[in-house]
Amino acid sequence: MSKALIIVDVQNDYFPNGRYELSKPLQALENIKKLVRYFNDKNYSIFHIQHIAPKGATFFEEGTCGADIHNDLLPAKNVIIKHAPNSFLDTNLDKELKDKGIKEIVICGMMTHICIDATAKAGDDLGYKVTVISDACDTRDLEWNGEKLPSHLVEKVFFASLSFKASVIKTTSDFINS
Numbered sequence: 053m054s055k056a057l058i059i060v061d062v063q064n065d066y067f068p069n070g071r072y073e074l075s076k077p078l079q080a081l082e083n084i085k086k087l088v089r090y091f092n093d094k095n096y097s098i099f100h101i102q103h104i105a106p107k108g109a110t111f112f113e114e115g116t117c118g119a120d121i122h123n124d125l126l127p128a129k130n131v132i133i134k135h136a137p138n139s140f141l142d143t144n145l146d147k148e149l150k151d152k153g154i155k156e157i158v159i160c161g162m163m164t165h166i167c168i169d170a171t172a173k174a175g176d177d178l179g180y181k182v183t184v185i186s187d188a189c190d191t192r193d194l195e196w197n198g199e200k201l202p203s204h205l206v207e208k209v210f211f212a213s214l215s216f217k218a219s220v221i222k223t224t225s226d227f228i229n230s
Contacts, residue, residue, distance in 0.1 A: 056097040056154045057087055060139055060161030060171055062125055063102065065111040065118035066190070072111035074162060074190045075203035081124055083188035083224040084160050088125065090228050097152055100128040101139045103167065137170035146178055156181040158227065159219075160188035164207050169214065176218035183220045185227055186211050 062084060065071045074080075091098050104119055105112040112119045121128045132143050140146050149157065157180045159172055168189050175182045186207070194201045215221045222230070 054096070054152065054154045055091075055094075055156045055158060056099060056149060056152070057091045058099050058101060058139065058145075058157050058159045058161075058171065058175075059084060059088075059125065060101045060159060060167050061103045061112075061163070062100075062122050062161050063112060063118065064120050064122060065116075066162050067122065070111070071113075071118050072192075074192045077162065077190050080160070080162065080188055080190040081122060083185065085124060086224050086228065087158070087160055087185060087188055091158075097130065097149075097154060099130045099132055099145065099148065100125065101132050101134055101143075101145070101161070101167075101171070102128075104133050104135060137167045138174045139167065139171040140174040140178065149180070154180075156183070158183045158185060160185040162190050164189045164191040165194065165210050169210050172214050172219045181220075182218060183222055183227065184211070184214055185224055186221050187223045 066074045067077045100121055103112045104114050132145050134143050157175050172182050172184050191203050191206050193203050194206050211221045
């Protein structure tokens, strides 16, 4: 079964000094780089998803360096531009995967509670076998109803939810060594 790595929104605005810094982007990036090496060694496909927001957006604003893919992942091949959380919505990702005969997708990137969640669920809906690499994802603290929810708890909730039906959740080492 052919596999593809889908790296979602690993863009400068999520890193230190960016417009929307996440909790542990550098740790997630290190694991993403391990996955890239693994997929390159196996000669599997890699897709970079890049979210571009309109002028005036809080982050990933079109034409800014914050919207660029992180330098550690360059040169990025197979870049797919998206404008919504779901990497399949109004993009050619599904067509590209099907054209390559890919049936299994491995997802990593940012932000766990929005784009990773939406992409994993959409991939499942489209019939792909979906694996999400938990330690190669990142998010940030959230607040709801006046209560602060720390990023590690946000991730646990979303990974638990995804594992209920849409995805297999693994760590980088568990995936590489399986």
